[in-house]
Amino acid sequence: MTNYSxxxxxxxxxxxxxxxxxxxxxxxxESAKGADAPISLAFIDIDNFLRINESYGHIAGDHxxxxxxxLIKKACGEExxxxxxxxxxxxxxxxxxxxxxxxxxxxxxxxxxxxxSFKVGKDGVIIDGISLSGxxxxxxxxxxxxxxxxxxxxxxLYRAKVTGRGKIRLAYDERMVPxxxxxxxxxxxxxxxxxxERQFGEAELLREALDDLLGKYGVNEIERWA
Numbered sequence: 001m002t003n004y005s006x007x008x009x010x011x012x013x014x015x016x017x018x019x020x021x022x023x024x025x026x027x028x029x030e031s032a033k034g035a036d037a038p039i040s041l042a043f044i045d046i047d048n049f050l051r052i053n054e055s056y057g058h059i060a061g062d063h064x065x066x067x068x069x070x071l072i073k074k075a076c077g078e079e080x081x082x083x084x085x086x087x088x089x090x091x092x093x094x095x096x097x098x099x100x101x102x103x104x105x106x107x108x109x110x111x112x113x114x115x116x117s118f119k120v121g122k123d124g125v126i127i128d129g130i131s132l133s134g135x136x137x138x139x140x141x142x143x144x145x146x147x148x149x150x151x152x153x154x155x156x157l158y159r160a161k162v163t164g165r166g167k168i169r170l171a172y173d174e175r176m177v178p179x180x181x182x183x184x185x186x187x188x189x190x191x192x193x194x195x196x197e198r199q200f201g202e203a204e205l206l207r208e209a210l211d212d213l214l215g216k217y218g219v220n221e222i223e224r225w226a
Contacts, residue, residue, distance in 0.1 A: 010084040012062055013069035021083040021091055025146055028095055032139060033199075039139040040094035040102035041149050043157040044072065044109070047131035047165040049088035060121035067118050068130060075109040099138035099170055106134045106168045114166065133160040137171035144200060147208040 007020035016024070028039055046052075046068060053061040065088060072082045072090060081093040094102045110132045118127045135156025137149045152171035160167040183191075195202045 004081065013066055013084045015069050015073075015082050015084040015090070018083065018085050018091075021081075021085065021093070022146075024081060025093060025149075028093065029139060029144075029146060033144075036140050037096055038098050038141075039149075040097045040099045040136055041138070041153050042092045042094070042102055042106055042134055042136045043085070043153045044068075044090040044092065044106070044132055044134045045157060045161070046088040047133055047161075052127070056121055056125050056127070060125060060127075063120040064118060064127070064130060067120070068113065068132070071113055071116070072109060075112060076105055080105075099136050099141070102136050102138070103168055103170060106136065110134065110166065110168055131166040133157060133165050134168040135160055135171065136168065142171045143204070145204055145208050147211045148204065151207075151211060 004016065004020065004024055007023060008017045009015060009020070010017050025039075025041070032039055046064065049061065049064070052064055065084075069082065069084065069090070072092065076082060076092055076094070079095060079097070081095070083091040083093070085091045092102075092106075094105070097105075113130045113132050115129060118130060119125070120127055135153045135158070137143065137152035137156065139149055142152045143149050156169040156171045160169040163169075191202050191205065195205055198205070
């Protein structure tokens with residue numbers, strides 16, 4: 001296993017930061033291209049985290065984040081690469097792990113978090129059970145580009161949230177919606193050349209470009225639930 005200890009870590013949880021995550025996943029995807037070795041990617045989100053902060057204070061909320069981070073490291077094993085992606089959202093990279101195996105691991109994590117008692121805050125308040133939701137995608141079955149894997153894991157997490165929370169969901173094939181688009185001949189010729197050079201489909205590259213555009217203007221953030 002590659003040593004990623006030199007990459008930046010989150011001060012609160014001790015997990016790898018979002019910046020470190022992008023370095024690692026880029027490296028893993030590049031090395032996996034030839035062999036098509038599986039890489040599972042999971043988003044984990046603490047349900048109703050805002051209510052924890054409002055009910056018990058931000059110190060208690062920070063303690064919950066540290067406890068969940070420790071639980072993730074324990075449940076997912078030494079080969080997994082856990083990341084604090086931002087706020088109460090975590091990402092876990094599972095190198096060489098199929099998504100079904102990753103699903104079983106996250107189900108174990110979710111169950112353990114929901115049945116554990118957490119002592120938090122300066123007053124030692126006991127919280128009985130923390131609800132987690134998660135979404136999983138896997139290279140290469142769910143996509144070969146980082147942007148596609150992130151989007152599909154993100155959408156799987158969204159489905160877990162809107163169907164009641166406290167669930168782990170796998171990515172699935174998205175329904176493609178045809179839209180009328182107009183591109184110049186030069187743009188299309190350059191797209192064809194780029195797709196051949198990168199050995200990706202033109203549609204994949206267009207979806208990646210759209211993801212970047214949505215991210216730039218802040219309209220593809222995963223919904224925040226109270």
